[in-house]
Amino acid sequence: xxxxxxxxxxxxxxxxxxxxxxxxxxxxxxxxxxxxxxxxxxxxxxxxxxxxxxxxxxxxxxxxxxxxxxxxxxxxxxxxxxxxxxxxxxxxxxxxxxxxxxxxxxxxxxxxxxxxxxxxxxxxxxxxxxxxxxxxxxxxxxxxxxxxxxxxxxxxxxxxxxxxxxxxxxxxxxxxxxxxxxxxxxxxxxxxxxxxxxxxxxxxxxxxxxxxxxxxxxxxxxxxxxxxxxxxxx
Amino acid sequence: xxxxxxxxxxxxxxxxxxxxxxxxxxxxxxxxxxxxxxxxxxxxxxxxxxxxxxxxxxxxxxxxxxxxxxxxxxxxxxxxxxxxxxxxxxxxxxxxxxxxxxxxxxxxxxxxxxxxxxxxxxxxxxxxxxxxxxxxxxxxxxxxxxxxxxxxxxxxxxxxxxxxxxxxxxxxxxxxxxxxxxxxxxxxxxxxxxxxxxxxxxxxxxxxxxxxxxxxxxxxxxxxxxxxxxxxx
Numbered sequence: 001x002x003x004x005x006x007x008x009x010x011x012x013x014x015x016x017x018x019x020x021x022x023x024x025x026x027x028x029x030x031x032x033x034x035x036x037x038x039x040x041x042x043x044x045x046x047x048x049x050x051x052x053x054x055x056x057x058x059x060x061x062x063x064x065x066x067x068x069x070x071x072x073x074x075x076x077x078x079x080x081x082x083x084x085x086x087x088x089x090x091x092x093x094x095x096x097x098x099x100x101x102x103x104x105x106x107x108x109x110x111x112x113x114x115x116x117x118x119x120x121x122x123x124x125x126x127x128x129x130x131x132x133x134x135x136x137x138x139x140x141x142x143x144x145x146x147x148x149x150x151x152x153x154x155x156x157x158x159x160x161x162x163x164x165x166x167x168x169x170x171x172x173x174x175x176x177x178x179x180x181x182x183x184x185x186x187x188x189x190x191x192x193x194x195x196x197x198x199x200x201x202x203x204x205x206x207x208x209x210x211x212x213x214x215x216x217x218x219x220x221x222x223x224x225x226x227x228x229x230x231x232x233x234x
Numbered sequence: 235x236x237x238x239x240x241x242x243x244x245x246x247x248x249x250x251x252x253x254x255x256x257x258x259x260x261x262x263x264x265x266x267x268x269x270x271x272x273x274x275x276x277x278x279x280x281x282x283x284x285x286x287x288x289x290x291x292x293x294x295x296x297x298x299x300x301x302x303x304x305x306x307x308x309x310x311x312x313x314x315x316x317x318x319x320x321x322x323x324x325x326x327x328x329x330x331x332x333x334x335x336x337x338x339x340x341x342x343x344x345x346x347x348x349x350x351x352x353x354x355x356x357x358x359x360x361x362x363x364x365x366x367x368x369x370x371x372x373x374x375x376x377x378x379x380x381x382x383x384x385x386x387x388x389x390x391x392x393x394x395x396x397x398x399x400x401x402x403x404x405x406x407x408x409x410x411x412x413x414x415x416x417x418x419x420x421x422x423x424x425x426x427x428x429x430x431x432x433x434x435x436x437x438x439x440x441x442x443x444x445x446x447x448x449x450x451x452x453x454x455x456x457x458x459x460x461x462x463x464x465x466x467x
Contacts, residue, residue: 068400081436174314175408185311202318213309
């Protein structure tokens with residue numbers, strides 16, 4: 001292989017700045033999407049446990065549809081095709097801002113929320129039924145039993161899968177490059193096509209992704225050690 | 235017309251969505267999606283088994299080495315793995331590799347590392363007494379693994395493998411990025427050609443993917459219930 005390595009391309013100067021701006025966009029995209037996914041996932045999870053049939057069925061359909069469709073296709077749908085199903089006012093508002101970023105956030109949020117909703121539901125279901133019965137018979141209302149007895153325990157158990165979803169989301173955010181969001185993957189490719197130094201550009205981006213994965217996995221280990229183990233040990 | 239959407243663009247070229255230019259030309263569309271998924275899954279099964287066995291090795295060097303490989307691949311986005319393969323394979327093999335095999339290699343590498351975790355968990359999930367019993371009846375460690383532990387572990391892993399197949403079908407959509415004409419690529423081509431019907435086209439392929447994936451999701455749930463039932467008796 002006659003390849004002339006030139007690491008200077010990615011350690012300083014214009015191309016370095018491109019990569020850094022890519023990291024910034026990846027982080028921003030991931031953080032905004034995980035926050036929204038959590039909120040939407042919570043709503044869907046509650047709907048999925050509703051005692052009213054149609055609401056439960058809707059949530060179930062939502063979960064199955066968005067979990068079983070590729071994220072890339074969903075991204076294309078929101079980016080290219082959403083204008084026909086959204087009201088004109090929403091379209092106007094979206095186009096005024098950063099539409100690529102908005103479409104990526106919508107796609108990532110909807111996709112991830114479907115996974116998060118299932119995690120939350122299984123967290124709630126893992127709390128023994130007797131806890132609810134005991135709470136109710138000692139005079140708590142349904143809402144208060146949920147608020148003070150069930151959810152505090154369920155949330156603790158749901159946090160590790162949530163961190164895992166955040167890890168997936170961070171990696172999935174690389175798909176946003178296909179609709180022109182200038183995140184890390186997009187910038188690495190830009191650097192490659194401008195300099196022909198693909199090896200260096202991809203290595204740098206890979207290292208950044210690995211570092212971010214490492215940090216998120218570390219958070220999970222830390223949570224397990226600091227919060228879950230002490231509870232289990234008791 | 236469904237809710238203001240006009241699906242004639244899809245009905246008109248339905249065979250193209252399902253088979254690409256086959257039988258007059260190369261296979262594409264849903265056919266190629268399934269081909270990529272099946273071949274990659276088969277290879278990932280082998281890769282996952284090897285990596286999984288290495289990661290429970292008693293030799294620390296092998297154990298840590300394989301874990302490092304697994305964790306590195308798991309820490310990357312699939313898109314990154316595809317770019318690496320697209321970029322490295324031609325220079326390693328001297329070019330001439332079709333793009334579909336680049337994608338199969340990337341999908342195999344990526345999914346093998348996920349499968350290896352399933353294999354590892356499956357092996358560690360078999361009670362230790364089984365290995366001890368096997369060894370005390372005179373089997374070597376290798377024989378015990380091959381004839382006693384793995385057959386039981388693999389059976390428990392079947393539902394997880396089917397789930398991986400679902401992820402694999404979804405992941406093949408990324409082959410679009412290197413120009414392999416699977417379903418997503420066919421859809422973008424159609425969209426570029428017709429310009430006016432993106433909503434209809436992407437909704438249509440979303441439904442196709444959903445039908446494929448949902449069928450296998452249900453299969454995996456059914457297998458899980460059946461396994462639980464068989465264990466109970």
